Amino acid sequence: xxxxxxxxxxxxxxxxxxxREAAEAIGxxxxxxxxxxxxxxxxxxxxxxxxxxxWDLDDLKDQLRGKPRD
Numbered sequence: 604x605x606x607x608x609x610x611x612x613x614x615x616x617x618x619x620x621x622x623r624e625a626a627e628a629i630g631x632x633x634x635x636x637x638x639x640x641x642x643x644x645x646x647x648x649x650x651x652x653x654x655x656x657x658w659d660l661d662d663l664k665d666q667l668r669g670k671p672r673d
Contacts, residue, residue, distance in 0.1 A: 618659060619648060625658035629667070 626633040639645045640656065645666040647656035 619657040620660060622647075622656050622658065625660060625663055628660055629663065 620628065622636055623633045626636040629636075636645070640647060645663060648659040648662055649657040651657065
């Protein structure tokens with residue numbers, strides 16, 4: 604039987620995307636987005652307890668354009 608992980612059981616925040624979804628939405632590979640995080644180019648909206656990242660698409664686009672975060 605399939606046991607859901609903690610992440611699968613957490614309610615999904617409306618409007619927040621996984622790293623893969625966010626990368627796809629802006630037209631890059633998800634590994635490139637992960638590299639941008641490691642390099643400090645972008646900061647995820649939320650980091651979950653397991654280390655997974657969630658993204659607000661507008662915030663991500665602003666960060667990539669060089670706009671300061673609020």
